[in-house]
Amino acid sequence: MKKFNTHKGRTAPMDRANVDTDLIIPKQFLKSIKRSGFGPNLFDELRYHDQGEPGQDHSRRPVNADFPLNQARYQDASILLTRENFGCGSSREHAPWALDDHGFRVIIAPSFADIFYNNCFKNGLLPIVLEHALVEELFQEMYDNHGHELTVDLERQVIESPHGREIAFEIDAFRKHCLFHGLDDIGLTLESADSIRDFESRWEEQSPWLFGALK
Amino acid sequence: MGGKTLYDKLWDSHLVEQRADGSSLIYIDRQLIHEVTSPQAFEGLRLSGRRPWRVDANLAVPDHNVPTRHDERIGGIGGIVDPVSRLQVQTLNDNCKDFGIVEYDINDQRQGIVHVVGPEQGATLPGMTVVCGDSHTSTHGALGALAHGIGTSEVEHVLATQCLVQQKMKNMLVRVDGKLKPGVTAKDAVLAIIGEIGTAGGTGYAIEFGGEVIRDLSMEGRMTVCNMAIEAGARAGMIACDEKTIEYVKGRTYAPKGEMWHHAVAAWRDLHSDADAYFDGVVALQGEDIKPQVTWGTSPEMVLPVDGVLPDPAASDNATERESIERALAYMGLQPGMPITDIKLDKVFIGSCTNSRIEDLRAAAKVVAGKRVADSIRLAMVVPGSGEVKEQAEGEGLDKVFTDAGLEWREPGCSMCLAMNSDKLGNGEHCASTSNRNFEGRQGFGGRTHLVSPAMAAAAAVTGHFVDVREW
Numbered sequence A: 001m002k003k004f005n006t007h008k009g010r011t012a013p014m015d016r017a018n019v020d021t022d023l024i025i026p027k028q029f030l031k032s033i034k035r036s037g038f039g040p041n042l043f044d045e046l047r048y049h050d051q052g053e054p055g056q057d058h059s060r061r062p063v064n065a066d067f068p069l070n071q072a073r074y075q076d077a078s079i080l081l082t083r084e085n086f087g088c089g090s091s092r093e094h095a096p097w098a099l100d101d102h103g104f105r106v107i108i109a110p111s112f113a114d115i116f117y118n119n120c121f122k123n124g125l126l127p128i129v130l131e132h133a134l135v136e137e138l139f140q141e142m143y144d145n146h147g148h149e150l151t152v153d154l155e156r157q158v159i160e161s162p163h164g165r166e167i168a169f170e171i172d173a174f175r176k177h178c179l180f181h182g183l184d185d186i187g188l189t190l191e192s193a194d195s196i197r198d199f200e201s202r203w204e205e206q207s208p209w210l211f212g213a214l215k
Numbered sequence B: 001m002g003g004k005t006l007y008d009k010l011w012d013s014h015l016v017e018q019r020a021d022g023s024s025l026i027y028i029d030r031q032l033i034h035e036v037t038s039p040q041a042f043e044g045l046r047l048s049g050r051r052p053w054r055v056d057a058n059l060a061v062p063d064h065n066v067p068t069r070h071d072e073r074i075g076g077i078g079g080i081v082d083p084v085s086r087l088q089v090q091t092l093n094d095n096c097k098d099f100g101i102v103e104y105d106i107n108d109q110r111q112g113i114v115h116v117v118g119p120e121q122g123a124t125l126p127g128m129t130v131v132c133g134d135s136h137t138s139t140h141g142a143l144g145a146l147a148h149g150i151g152t153s154e155v156e157h158v159l160a161t162q163c164l165v166q167q168k169m170k171n172m173l174v175r176v177d178g179k180l181k182p183g184v185t186a187k188d189a190v191l192a193i194i195g196e197i198g199t200a201g202g203t204g205y206a207i208e209f210g211g212e213v214i215r216d217l218s219m220e221g222r223m224t225v226c227n228m229a230i231e232a233g234a235r236a237g238m239i240a241c242d243e244k245t246i247e248y249v250k251g252r253t254y255a256p257k258g259e260m261w262h263h264a265v266a267a268w269r270d271l272h273s274d275a276d277a278y279f280d281g282v283v284a285l286q287g288e289d290i291k292p293q294v295t296w297g298t299s300p301e302m303v304l305p306v307d308g309v310l311p312d313p314a315a316s317d318n319a320t321e322r323e324s325i326e327r328a329l330a331y332m333g334l335q336p337g338m339p340i341t342d343i344k345l346d347k348v349f350i351g352s353c354t355n356s357r358i359e360d361l362r363a364a365a366k367v368v369a370g371k372r373v374a375d376s377i378r379l380a381m382v383v384p385g386s387g388e389v390k391e392q393a394e395g396e397g398l399d400k401v402f403t404d405a406g407l408e409w410r411e412p413g414c415s416m417c418l419a420m421n422s423d424k425l426g427n428g429e430h431c432a433s434t435s436n437r438n439f440e441g442r443q444g445f446g447g448r449t450h451l452v453s454p455a456m457a458a459a460a461a462v463t464g465h466f467v468d469v470r471e472w
């Protein structure tokens, strides 16, 4: 997994609440058996006027010029500002894959859906929860300033805005550690293989009906 | 020290390791696998040279991409017309063969929607931890299990380690007291709950559903309720194990047998919250107050009783809310103040992991028996949740009731719940659907979904618009 230390980048808006994973990446793109290549279809139904299908030539599709990610001022943004309950709906990891593939590293919102929040960390994306009023201020700052940028310092757990203001954020210790060092979750868990085996044999003795063979 | 909730008990019994940083290693008894969220997980295993920790803990079944039309289905994987879907179903098949995982393949009699198949086969049991790369895994909580959806990285993690790294959630009790009125179902109850607490109301919580209404529900009804816990933001929904649960599990393929059955039942009797258990949040609804529900917008919380009228955005003083109502009305092509019963429908879909079990099909059949689908309806389809459900329904003659009334009777799968196969809504079409999500484009590009119970969907098929099934 990619390491995340400090990230400086341009902000872009997804200015609505309850953005669901179907909106982040529509289901027709979930048919891919790969992990990459979802970027061009991020927010597909908002970005293009036509109906997206896998394998299209995106450069020939009718682009929705009103959608912020299609506008010059938000090009190359890597920090997404959004509203409550971002990432609700399905558990598809294709949602963080698409955000990542498009170049996002940080998503800032007043709240996230649980599964999506968790999936972000598995892919080197940092979801940051801030109070509603602070998110609102960042939105205003971004709308008022072309080329608005933020710096996110994971180690210190602060967001630095252009005028030198610092906003602190919370993140739990384990997730921070893994993201900061870019650790492989599975490798980490396998360090506890002995405990897992111990647990398993006790559990099997206690509940043997959970260990029957399937056929 | 207070008592434990059901969630606390399930958590504690599966705790492998409690870490200093607050995270925990939780043992997983059963992983269900489908074709959409697993290819990258198997690929990950291959790349790192790892093998499944306990092959037997996994059960796979393709459901999202499988065609439901008989003529497309009989050709098996090779018969799937869309090459991208075909590749995904084939990839699941190949991966299961490679890693030795049991799969009910596309033409296996036991194939069906993963959340219908698990309980039906006894592959998910009370007291288990159950995961699947699918958010509606919460369904299995109806058996008194801890069940929730995970992402693909976690699918790989469970394959490789039989564990998940988790943070414990908070406890919420959602109680529905009293009785449901005739014509009001489990689906209406859960939609009413979501209307009450909102799509983020359960975020960070494991929800236990309780109260007389929940206890009175059949196991099918309980699965419908737990299925939609995720629509209220809660990863896991669950219901205490009782006699009904035990009766349901008895005799199923993978249920314990003989002496072991009695040991299992003894253990399962403790799968309920203690009387003095502490819940971080409690929500209570009264069963008698719940009417048949219909969603009018693009989020499950945008729901109203069938006798309601659509909201007026101008009446809202919160800007975010006003915008979301405006956007939803525009997307749905509906006007403020319009009665729900004036919404005209183009298609009707009875199916999905929410409502495709035998009881759902019986309820729908009862409504359409001896009647005809309205001329204005372009397509009305019934899609059983599994091959077993299909066979049982046909044994009861339900397929005949449906086809005589002009509904199509299909092969099992996710079908039009999410439009990854050839069953889709056209741009702008309104659909009465028994599924669980009404997001923009969920059932097809520009499609407009109204979530309802099977009986409400069936009645809408006959009349061409929504009607109050209580007056049916």
Ligand code: SF4
Pocket (backbone or CB within 6 Å): B063, B064, B113, B114, B115, B134, B136, B352, B353, B354, B413, B414, B417, B418, B435, B436
């Ligand atoms: S029926 Fe719908 S909600 Fe259920 S698993 Fe299939 S696609 Fe998901």
